[in-house]
Amino acid sequence: MQNVVSIKKLSKIYDNDFQALKNITLDIKKNEIIALLGPNGAGKTTMISIICGIVIPTSGSVTVDNFDIIKDYRRTRSLIGLVPQELSLEQFEYVFNNVSYTRGLYGKPPNPSLIEKILKDLSLWDKRNSRINELSGGMKRRVLIAKALSHEPSVLFLDEPSAGVDVELRQEMWQVIKDLRNSGVTIILTTHYIEEAEAIADRVAVINKGELLVVDNTSDLVKSMGQKTLVIELHEAIQVLPTKLESYNLTVLNNGLSISYNYDSSSKQTGITSLLQDMKETGLKLKDLKTEQSSLENIFVELVREN
Amino acid sequence: MNFYAIRAIYFHEMDRMRRTIGQSILSPVISTSLYFIVFGSVIGSMIPELDGVSYGSFIVPGLLMLTLLTQSISNSAFGIFFPKFTGSIYEVLAAPVSSLEIIIGFVGASATKSLIVGIIILLTASFFVELKIQYPLLMLFLLILTCLTFSLFGFLIGLLSNNFEQLQVVPLIIITPLVFLGGSLYTIEMLPEFWQKVSYFNPVVYLINGMRWSFYGASDINIFISVVSLVGFLVACIVGVAIVISKGYGVKN
Numbered sequence: 001m002q003n004v005v006s007i008k009k010l011s012k013i014y015d016n017d018f019q020a021l022k023n024i025t026l027d028i029k030k031n032e033i034i035a036l037l038g039p040n041g042a043g044k045t046t047m048i049s050i051i052c053g054i055v056i057p058t059s060g061s062v063t064v065d066n067f068d069i070i071k072d073y074r075r076t077r078s079l080i081g082l083v084p085q086e087l088s089l090e091q092f093e094y095v096f097n098n099v100s101y102t103r104g105l106y107g108k109p110p111n112p113s114l115i116e117k118i119l120k121d122l123s124l125w126d127k128r129n130s131r132i133n134e135l136s137g138g139m140k141r142r143v144l145i146a147k148a149l150s151h152e153p154s155v156l157f158l159d160e161p162s163a164g165v166d167v168e169l170r171q172e173m174w175q176v177i178k179d180l181r182n183s184g185v186t187i188i189l190t191t192h193y194i195e196e197a198e199a200i201a202d203r204v205a206v207i208n209k210g211e212l213l214v215v216d217n218t219s220d221l222v223k224s225m226g227q228k229t230l231v232i233e234l235h236e237a238i239q240v241l242p243t244k245l246e247s248y249n250l251t252v253l254n255n256g257l258s259i260s261y262n263y264d265s266s267s268k269q270t271g272i273t274s275l276l277q278d279m280k281e282t283g284l285k286l287k288d289l290k291t292e293q294s295s296l297e298n299i300f301v302e303l304v305r306e307n
Numbered sequence: 308m309n310f311y312a313i314r315a316i317y318f319h320e321m322d323r324m325r326r327t328i329g330q331s332i333l334s335p336v337i338s339t340s341l342y343f344i345v346f347g348s349v350i351g352s353m354i355p356e357l358d359g360v361s362y363g364s365f366i367v368p369g370l371l372m373l374t375l376l377t378q379s380i381s382n383s384a385f386g387i388f389f390p391k392f393t394g395s396i397y398e399v400l401a402a403p404v405s406s407l408e409i410i411i412g413f414v415g416a417s418a419t420k421s422l423i424v425g426i427i428i429l430l431t432a433s434f435f436v437e438l439k440i441q442y443p444l445l446m447l448f449l450l451i452l453t454c455l456t457f458s459l460f461g462f463l464i465g466l467l468s469n470n471f472e473q474l475q476v477v478p479l480i481i482i483t484p485l486v487f488l489g490g491s492l493y494t495i496e497m498l499p500e501f502w503q504k505v506s507y508f509n510p511v512v513y514l515i516n517g518m519r520w521s522f523y524g525a526s527d528i529n530i531f532i533s534v535v536s537l538v539g540f541l542v543a544c545i546v547g548v549a550i551v552i553s554k555g556y557g558v559k560n
Contacts, residue, residue: 052401074309074403082401088394092326104315105402147398 003027004155004186005051010060012046012210020046022210023060028155033177033187035197035218038207044190045085047207048157052082064155078106081153085160085190087140091133095124098132099146106151118146122176138169145176156180158189162196174200230261230272232279233288242282248275312404316412317419320386324420331382331420332427335374339428342370343435346492351436357494358525363436367429368518369491372453375425376486376511379457380478383417384465388474391465406552410462417458418451425450439522445530446521452537453514459544466551485511495527510536 005028012021020043028034036044049055051062053073062069064076090098099115119125122142127135132143141161148156158177162170177200181187191197197204198218205215237256248271251260263270279286324331347363354362390396399409432438440446461478468474489511495503506512516526517533526533 054397054400074405077401077403080401082397084394084397086394088397090390090393090395093322097322101315101319102398102402104319105312105398105404107309107311107403109311 002030004030004065005188006063006066007047007051008061010047010050010062011058012043012050012055013058020210021050021057024207024210024212026205026212026215028186028188029203031181031184031186032202033181033189033200034203034205035201036188036190036205036207037194037197038190039192041209042207043210044207045159046210048082048159048188048190052080052157053077074107078151079154081148081151081156083141083144083148083156083158083161085163087137087144089132089140089143091131093132094128095119095130095132095135095143095146096128098143099150102147103150108151114152115146115150118149121179122146123172138165141165142173145173149180153185155186155188158187160190160192162191162193170196228263229292230263230275231258231290231292232261232286233258233290235285235287238284242284244278244282245275248278309404309408312402313408313412313415316399316404316409317416320413320416321419323386324382324416332424335378335424336427336431339370339374340431340435342366343432347432347436358519358523360439360523361437364438364523365519366492367432367436367438368522369486369489369515371425371428371432371450372511372515372518373483373486373491374428375421375450375453376457376482376514377478378424379417379421379454380461380464380482382420383414383458383461384468384474384478386413386417387462387465388468388471392471406549410459410548410552414455414458414462417461418454421454421458422450425454441524442521446518449518449521449534449537452541453518456537456541456544459541459548463544463547463551466548482511485509486515489515490527491515510540513537 005026007024007026007028010021010024011019013019020041024043024047036047038044046055050057051064051069053069053076064079067075069076093101096115096119099119100110100112103111103115116125116128119128122145124139124142124146127139132140135143141163145158145161148158161173161177165173174196177187177189189196189201201218203215204218206213231253233254234257238252238259239256241250241252241259248261252258253260261272261275263272276286343363343366346366351362351366356362357365387396390399429438464474464477488506489509490506495506495512495516498506513528513533513536516528517530517537520526520528520530520533
């Protein structure tokens with residue numbers, strides 16, 4: 001698939017000598033949703049800010065649709081929409097006017113019917129004549145999304161779109177993001193919510209301390225880096241594991257009523273068959289079996305800890 | 308050139324004036340009218356003519372300049388500082404807009420607001436004092452040039468300010484005293500010789516006298532020197548803003 005954003009060896013050192021990005025190289029494919037995951041201060045917002053022209057990079061290059069973000073800034077910026085992390089809005093302005101203002105900034109002629117459609121899609125049409133300071137936090141965030149969409153961008157950056165948004169609204173926002181992708185927009189979002197990345201992202205990029213740790217399809221990442229656990233429930237509690245089972249590195253749970261076994265689901269031999277055979281030979285009676293897949297959250301925590 | 312962006316910034320700023328009409332228009336008009344009533348009509352009637360015009364008429368150019376300078380500076384300083392303060396400056400920085408287009412939008416709106424206030428003040432003055440403008444085209448030229456120059460200066464202050472206090476320092480502590488001591492309410496000739504010499508180091512003296520010359524054809528300073536001083540300050544402001552913007556100081560990291 002064609003790359004729409006290409007980041008090559010991007011670094012940023014701030015005036016206070018803090019290095020926010022270290023040699024980041026990343027290609028973002030057209031029409032995908034990619035989630036940038038990372039703890040606070042990982043460099044996610046710096047990366048987005050550089051691509052959008054708000055922060056000047058120290059070294060490296062970025063192209064959007066094959067245009068350089070510095071030499072061809074007019075072309076690249078007109079392709080990009082940005083939803084910032086902070087609710088940075090002028091509080092005394094009216095919703096409709098404020099969204100129309102952003103469209104003008106991007107060099108587009110007024111288009112009231114498009115603004116109406118965007119506001120309706122984001123359930124903001126009823127609030128079009130309200131001042132921004134009269135809106136709730138969730139509505140303000142939707143105003144920011146409306147502003148970012150007002151010039152019909154083909155690449156949309158969402159910096160922590162779900163921050164401070166309730167669960168119901170978060171689900172609605174995910175649907176909006178999916179609909180946007182279906183309409184041909186490439187979405188790059190940063191998030192703290194692993195659940196969000198897992199729910200909507202095609203790919204995940206994990207960043208920590210300015211370094212890109214891993215980039216992969218969400219499902220492949222979970223499959224390749226995640227472990228599966230087999231939990232075996234027993235009829236009778238055991239005090240000590242039989243000697244024959246010691247080599248399996250089992251964990252006794254639930255006061256001896258369950259044991260768990262970690263295995264790599266991608267390997268040819270998981271060891272489950274021999275474990276069950278050995279359990280039978282030692283006389284342990286099984287009551288129930290279940291398997292658990294480690295989540296993206298576990299993988300994320302593990303990656304960041306290792307880094 | 309991104310004309311839609313210039314238009315968007317310009318009308319966005321003009322809209323701010325509409326929302327705050329009391330502060331933007333009424334307040335400067337009322338305070339200047341009070342000067343006309345007190346110094347022009349009441350006290351002015353007891354003061355003999357200066358440069359061949361009544362005292363009330365004499366102070367009109369000076370008070371006009373006082374308002375234009377302070378309004379132009381505060382309008383554009385606030386115009387660029389407020390988005391910095393709220394964080395909404397991000398959308399101007401992320402938009403496909405050049406520095407020149409940003410300046411034209413913000414400074415153009417600020418100069419327009421000051422021009423509107425200036426014209427209203429002139430109209431108001433005509434109710435209180437006898438008003439004659441000997442060179443109306445020159446007066447209009449100086450009016451527009453002053454609004455543009457000091458709006459640029461205000462834009463520079465807004466870019467460099469990090470808090471509201473810094474925003475107010477130049478208009479209140481520097482500009483207002485310079486205007487009051489720049490011959491807005493008197494002629495330089497009325498001062499002792501030493502203070503006359505000191506006054507020539509006050510740049511505002513040249514601006515006020517230029518404006519006064521366009522009204523009455525007489526002033527303490529040659530009109531050519533006044534116009535050159537104003538243009539010189541305009542060039543200095545353009546260079547200052549260009550340097551600050553190109554380095555991203557105050558807005559970009």
